[in-house]
Structure formats: structure tokens, C-alpha cells
């Protein structure tokens with residue numbers, strides 16, 4: 001199912017120019033109408049307005065989006081005075097986790113402001129250049145309350161126990177099971193509120209918002225830049241205690257934990273196998289490092305490669321999705337078990353979210369530590385990799401720790 005946006009039929013007129021914004025945080029520019037963002041440590045892209053948009057769904061969602069993007073790029077009239085990855089025409093996308101159900105989207109904003117190193121630029125798409133100045137700041141959500149999503153903690157633990165049973169029976173090796181948490185607010189959420197807080201507090205993560213899906217993900221499904229490809233694979237988690245010395249000891253435990261190393265190895269393998277056909281050379285480190293985030297620590301591996309074919313970042317994302325970090329091993333059995341026992345729809349949670357430019361370069365993260373804006377509030381998501389030795393109670397605690405970034409970012413204080 002594809003509904004081409006009417007605006008996409010006229011050629012887009014695109015202009016990128018350098019701008020000087022000193023140290024102004026890019027998020028401060030965002031108005032409340034149709035904001036998009038992809039930022040890490042103050043660098044990246046923000047945008048607003050809709051110049052063109054594609055809505056799609058089903059198993060052809062990635063190829064529909066790729067075709068629409070190529071056609072739109074081919075017709076665009078582009079004057080790019082900067083020439084960096086992310087300048088000229090760019091789209092932002094958020095893709096459903098599963099073939100069914102779920103909707104996917106690509107959006108081309110009317111205005112994009114990007115920053116890379118000490119260069120900042122403005123791209124306009126079929127609109128006059130706006131004056132770049134801080135927008136009126138967002139207000140915190142009023143009347144914030146949280147309630148269980150599809151399953152309460154007890155119910156979810158029994159789903160985890162069921163999965164452990166299936167793994168013990170030899171049906172599969174690993175499955176990632178997720179749950180949701182509902183946040184209700186008196187007024188529709190101004191997503192810029194949590195975005196600013198996530199960007200401040202989760203510097204190691206990519207703070208994103210595309211069409212209601214927002215969060216701060218630590219996991220890079222794929223970045224393609226000038227022929228080089230990178231994926232940051234995470235799997236294996238331990239909660240932080242708040243006491244730095246204890247956390248260092250826990251990090252050492254994590255790096256030696258056979259349960260976590262096993263879970264991690266599945267995830268790295270799935271990424272390396274999917275990238276291999278596209279790469280002439282690859283570097284897959286033998287042992288993971290420990291990534292420290294404010295709420296949790298993860299086993300992490302950066303897989304790098306040189307791409308030898310013309311695969312765009314979105315095509316690479318399609319071939320990597322779902323990696324064993326969010327699906328499981330083997331993938332078909334894991335995805336079938338998720339659909340059978342998870343008991344909720346993931347929508348765009350754990351799907352690829354990111355951006356791409358006209359050359360196909362781009363960054364697609366996995367939409368984790370994320371939430372979806374709904375009519376009455378927000379739906380938060382968290383998932384955990386389950387293997388033979390998983391303990392339901394520990395997994396429940398891990399899922400709660402994974403809610404923390406978005407949960408805290410919604411608070412007023």
C-alpha cells in the first residue's frame with residue numbers, strides 16, 4: 001500500500017548554504033509544527049515543515065520508500081553550496097518493525113539545519129529561507145500519569161518464561177521480547193520537551209524524532225558514508241547503580257558474563273552476515289567493549305566495512321533488519337515467536353529510524369529507548385534479549401531500566 005504525497009509530483013527546488021549560528025543548539029531552532037531531529041553531541045540534523053511525504057506499509061515498505069526517494073531525487077533541482085553527507089536533499093524515515101501491522105513513513109522537511117564538525121548549513125526545499133532564531137521554548141506535559149500497556153509486569157514475566165521454555169525445547173536460540181507503558185497527558189505532548197532533555201542527558205545516543213516516534217537510541221543499525229559502512233551492535237545489558245565504583249565492577253562482570261556474551265555474539269553474527277554480501281572488506285572485533293549510558297551498560301561491538309556495491313543506506317538497513325538485537329536467532333523463528341506471544345503491536349518501535357541524502361549516504365538507528373506520540377499521550381517501549389539462561393524477574397527489571405530515558409525526559413522537573 002503506497003500513497004504518494006501530492007507535493008512529490010512537482011520537482012523540489014533545493015538549496016543548501018552555509019550559515020553561522022555560533023554555538024546555538026540546533027534543537028533550540030525547532031518550531032512545534034512538524035519537527036524532525038537526528039542529533040548526537042549537538043551534531044546532526046533538525047528540520048521542520050513537510051515538502052513531501054510517503055506513507056507505506058507491508059513487506060515492500062523499504063523498497064517502496066527507496067523507489068520514491070530515487071524518483072524524487074531524480075526530479076529535484078539542487079543547488080548545494082556545502083557538499084557534505086546530509087546536505088542537499090535529505091529525507092527522514094521511520095519504519096515499522098514488522099511487515100504487518102504497522103505504518104512506515106519518509107518525510108522531506110521544508111527546512112533542514114545541519115551541523116558537522118565546525119560547519120553548519122541550511123537547506124530549504126521549495127520554500128524561502130527562514131530567519132534562523134531560537135523558537136519559543138516547549139512546555140512540559142501537564143497531568144503526566146503512567147499505566148500498564150498490553151501486559152502488566154507479572155503477565156510479561158510469564159511470557160518471558162514461555163520463551164525460555166521454547167528455547168530450552170530447541171525451537172530457537174534467542175528472542176527479544178518487548179513491552180509497552182502508557183503515559184497519559186492532559187494536553188497533546190510537545191515532543192520538543194523530551195527531545196531537549198534526551199539530547200542533554202544521553203550524549204552517547206542519537207536523539208531522534210520522526211512523525212511522532214521519538215527517543216534516544218544507543219544502537220546504530222547502519223551508517224553509510226562515502227563508501228564506508230558502520231554498525232554499532234548492542235546486546236547484553238546490566239543496570240547501573242548510581243555508584244561509579246560499583247558500576248565499574250559490574251561492567252567487568254558484564255564483560256565476562258557468558259549469558260550476555262552469548263546473546264551479544266548472536267547479534268554481532270546477524271549484522272556481520274547481513275553486511276558481508278555488500279562489503280569488499282570488513283572488520284568485526286573479536287571481543288565487545290562496554291558502553292556506559294546513564295541508566296544501563298551494554299556490551300557493544302562496532303562492525304565496519306567497505307561497501308563494494310551501490311546499496312543505499314536504506315537498502316543496507318533493510319538487509320540488516322531485524323538484527324538479533326531486536327528480533328532473535330534464527331530470525332524467522334524469533335519473529336514468529338514475537339508475533340505469537342508478545343501480545344502487543346510494536347509499530348515503529350525497534351524498526352529503522354534515521355535519514356538519507358541524495359547519494360544514499362545516511363544513518364539508520366534502531367528505534368530503542370523510544371516512544372510513539374498518541375492522541376492521549378505517549379506509548380513507551382522496552383525489550384530484552386531472552387536466551388536459555390534468562391531469568392524473568394531480571395528481565396523485567398532490565399525492561400524498567402530501559403524505560404528510564406523517555407520516562408525521565410517526560411517529567412516536568
Ligand SMILES: C=C(O[C@@H]1C=C(C(=O)O)C=C[C@H]1O)C(=O)O
Nearest residue numbers: 234236237325368382383384385
Ligand atoms: C530491545 C532493546 O534493547 C536491545 C536489547 C538489549 C539486551 O537485551 O541486552 C540491549 C540493547 C538493545 O540491542 C530495547 O531497548 O528495547
